[in-house]
Amino acid sequence: MKENKIFIGTDTVSGIAPQLLEEISKASKLKTLPYGNDVFTKKCEKIVKNIFEKNDLKIIPMVSGTASNSLAISSFLRSYGSIICHENSHINKDEGGAPEFFSGGGKLITIQNSLGRLRARDISKKIEEINFKRKLNPVLSGISITQLAENGTFYTLDEINEISKICKTNNLYLHMDGARFSNAFVSQGSITLAEATWKVGVDCLSLGATKNGALAAELIIFFNKKLAKEAQYIIKQTGHVISKTKFVSAQLNAWFEDGLWLRLASKANKKALYLTNKLCEFKELELLYPVQGNEIFIKMSNTSYDKMLKKNIIPNLWGKVGNEHVIIRFVTSFETTISQINEIIRRLKTTF
């Protein structure tokens, strides 16, 4: 008998946390105005102001991560503008050109390195190059970083601080793609949400809940309130105003309630560490980056990869290294169980 498929390649396969589903159900019964003028959205903004310790911020609830990033970015990226991001960033490689589209032709200027995160000194060098040809280049308007970064590691506060200093010097906005911000945050140790974001200079955060317990809920938080003005028009024109916004905000409210979101993220991260430890026992598998959230990147031979697939373990095929090796990604979620992980390991042991 064939074993069941284990989808362990992305946290996007996860379901809805019960607390969120229940809040959706409640919201269904309560009549309130559509298009974001509802009591759930108002409550959400209050919660966010409270936990991020900042009164002058604006929020926009969204249902798509790509849209959340693109909308945030296009609040400062004009058609004749450009932003700097990592070559491997989701906005550059995985969003079908959405930032370029939302901005009507803006340009992503990329920096490649093996670290997986932008380094201040590379950014400075790139800016120098751009300034050299200022009149002929698209106008540089911001920098976008990803927390967790694309390789599953997090930016330290010092790293972000260095980057945001460059932003201040060069009159640039700083965007943070936080699709897995909660996973990064609970890993960063005892810091506050304020310290993790606006206190180190983040102007807007695209905070993702969908991978961590929601049906479909993302939140743009504009710490720099003036950026929200432009965004309110773009969200309408790009068709991202959800008519029954209350259902998005309801999810977020339940998610934030009593720190549920951070507990869910902790769960996922712990499972990632547990899984990593087990995986490291296999000589066939080479861990590529420190596991600082819920993502694990592994290099392995094509042969080993095929064996794994045959065992119905479905990771995410991340890349190729030459013709003989692949990079795969494992991602745990709040739903991942110890027994599921043990089952993965059991299967691997029977084939490696």
Place this chain on the structure above:
Amino acid sequence: MKENKIFIGTDTVSGIAPQLLEEISKASKLKTLPYGNDVFTKKCEKIVKNIFEKNDLKIIPMVSGTASNSLAISSFLRSYGSIICHENSHINKDEGGAPEFFSGGGKLITIQNSLGRLRARDISKKIEEINFKRKLNPVLSGISITQLAENGTFYTLDEINEISKICKTNNLYLHMDGARFSNAFVSQGSITLAEATWKVGVDCLSLGATKNGALAAELIIFFNKKLAKEAQYIIKQTGHVISKTKFVSAQLNAWFEDGLWLRLASKANKKALYLTNKLCEFKELELLYPVQGNEIFIKMSNTSYDKMLKKNIIPNLWGKVGNEHVIIRFVTSFETTISQINEIIRRLKTTF
């Protein structure tokens, strides 16, 4: 004691039909691939092919009505293109310029009339004008009609047929904004879904479920399959691929199941008729259009309108007529109850 507010101005304030919520809950437990490659979406396409009696069609599940319209339209509206629509159409007046944006600068050429629906002869005249200046005008690429139309009436099959003949002659695509298609359909009498759409020449239908029982679910049906090719890229680039698409398709599947959607629409329509009959007894209220779905348009004096508001009856303020009168809209939904309507009438009697 103040009476509670009755939101009767739009069906967008309605909640989720229980069958749909239950299906969401089930989908949460079933692991399947994200980004539309899931079993729910596959099932949805099967259902649609079946009930619309057409095998070569393509579907795209969406969560926003504006996006559903704009994406469908931009499958044939190029940046240098134009489409004809009614001056009062939702795409022209209520979507913040989304069709123009999705197409990168396309143009809506509008026709105004008091009928509320496009007439074949007005379209022909407009096309003649456009052809006269062919080289200098944006290239005409399609026509968009709304079913229910903006004034709550439906296009007859004959009317659509006449328009689609013009489309054929002039090599144009025909789009139908079906935000309230189900309300129109159950009013149209004993016709099939096929007859109501592709058999009278509709190339793509933006079918809305959100106003009629869903949390957030819209469906683009491309009867003309080749239009779907372009759309699959645009949906990605506009950020409208919902990562957990299964939750959208799950709603739709429950909605279609055993004709639930049509029963919900019938409920809403019946309440609209019931409410209309009651309202017609007030000499202060003038019915503007035949009620052929779930929308009722009423002309009344400013004074009467103010009185109504004071009774906490919240219709949609639709327009002004001179300085003394307003047009308001009542919209019933599947949730509207007889007792709610009676309560509205009771309050009106105490004030008029």
Place this chain on the structure above:
Amino acid sequence: MKENKIFIGTDTVSGIAPQLLEEISKASKLKTLPYGNDVFTKKCEKIVKNIFEKNDLKIIPMVSGTASNSLAISSFLRSYGSIICHENSHINKDEGGAPEFFSGGGKLITIQNSLGRLRARDISKKIEEINFKRKLNPVLSGISITQLAENGTFYTLDEINEISKICKTNNLYLHMDGARFSNAFVSQGSITLAEATWKVGVDCLSLGATKNGALAAELIIFFNKKLAKEAQYIIKQTGHVISKTKFVSAQLNAWFEDGLWLRLASKANKKALYLTNKLCEFKELELLYPVQGNEIFIKMSNTSYDKMLKKNIIPNLWGKVGNEHVIIRFVTSFETTISQINEIIRRLKTTF
């Protein structure tokens, strides 16, 4: 023997005034920086500041009228914005959707009337409608008028004043499409250039020289200097920076020199009056609008029109009236001669 063709339908068939050609020749010999940093462009700005009696203005020399209009308009028309213009305006009917494209999806909201010019009271009514649905409509950002209007008449200063008051009240910018501004100006009687433009509230003027003596030269004058900032990036991104800008500015300098441009416009206008007087003698021809520049609009039967064409007189076919009549346009230019007009009349006499 067949008579030679007389192209009298547009001033775009005219050649280059000798003074401008000579200045091009001179500019060819003088080495100076490319891309607008040349001595000719600097001189041009000085001239414009002088004759328009305003020191804080900015100019951008262009080679295309469509681009000149679109660039000026997109200095304030955002993708989610809209402007009001006449239904028959060149930007709406004859520029292939360029304003929509330059702005990435902006919307032209049109007003139709038989006057050929926007009226303040129609604009006010339209704005009221738009404000009524403010959140759902593209944001209104400006008004564009055409001087000479599309029917060859000019806006009086009072008319412009009324419109610009509406602009001030509603925080809108006022653009003037001045493709034939010089023809309008010399007709308006003893007023100054300042009075004809910024003193009545015009924020930017797209001033055309191509129809009136240039090879290819248009000039955007930003009386409202802050609009020029945005424009400088858009001009680059839309590919409208001409590398050897000196040749554009050189034309303009010769054109402005000693009021040559106004003399050329006067010549054209005088010929238009002369031609009009002669045409009015034919009962077959009905003059539609007062001739206030160099354009003459005539209604005539299809039969008469065919006779005219057979005489190799080539007007511009402007429109149709029912099935039996057409509207044609005659346009004179600085090159039109009395003998040419007499020849037209001679031919008409032999056929009517």
Place this chain on the structure above:
Amino acid sequence: MKENKIFIGTDTVSGIAPQLLEEISKASKLKTLPYGNDVFTKKCEKIVKNIFEKNDLKIIPMVSGTASNSLAISSFLRSYGSIICHENSHINKDEGGAPEFFSGGGKLITIQNSLGRLRARDISKKIEEINFKRKLNPVLSGISITQLAENGTFYTLDEINEISKICKTNNLYLHMDGARFSNAFVSQGSITLAEATWKVGVDCLSLGATKNGALAAELIIFFNKKLAKEAQYIIKQTGHVISKTKFVSAQLNAWFEDGLWLRLASKANKKALYLTNKLCEFKELELLYPVQGNEIFIKMSNTSYDKMLKKNIIPNLWGKVGNEHVIIRFVTSFETTISQINEIIRRLKTTF
């Protein structure tokens, strides 16, 4: 007394070749239809078909090099599309984001190398990467190469052939930015124009005349005729239809006449070689690339550069190498004289 400035940094400072100016003057007298329907443009297409030995091609005369590139590219680059080009290419670094804008958000995917030209093997590798993430990446639609390349060298026919093979395999279009195509062509030895372009798979060529004798004239040649269909609408919508197109085509006709354009290019190239030989005698100057056209790239110390500037020799400052050195560019044109070069050398000898 201060010595006069010698602008030797770009061929864009050059004037108009007398034959072209004369043809403009002639065209001014001949009446013909505007907007490209003129006899000069028809003649131009005939000439191009003849010298490129291909009957099914289409031409579009332009006045801007940036627009010529962007329009050609956007004939196949959709908003959700991407093209591969060199990191240093003009379209990527020097056109203010125009290709992105013309295509409504298309993406340039760049390859960096020290060769200055795209290599087939780098392209293949990049395509493999892109295909790996096909669904999430903008759709790859073409490749753009520059002839002369950005470092002044030319692609050999073999190199282009290898690239165009990749295009064929991957269903991509091949664009050639030929701003200095004539300089490259006369350097390539005894090949035909056909061999240099469509016979090695070039689908469209943006051929520049402005730097080589024209006032403002560029020509898009669509060897792949079907691409021209899309382009004809985009050119209108981007405002690049010049009303008196005859003046652009007239320049081109005189330019092509009896091979004038190639003689002008040869002149420029010969002067470049002469200058290079002289410059190589200075130990302060290091030649960076082989001189295969009219461009010379020199590395020198900041001190030497300052000395040069003080002698009123104005090259183009191309880049920096560390903090101590700069790269400068000399460009000769058809107007550059031996005595001018001798004068440059004389001045350098007095200061180095």
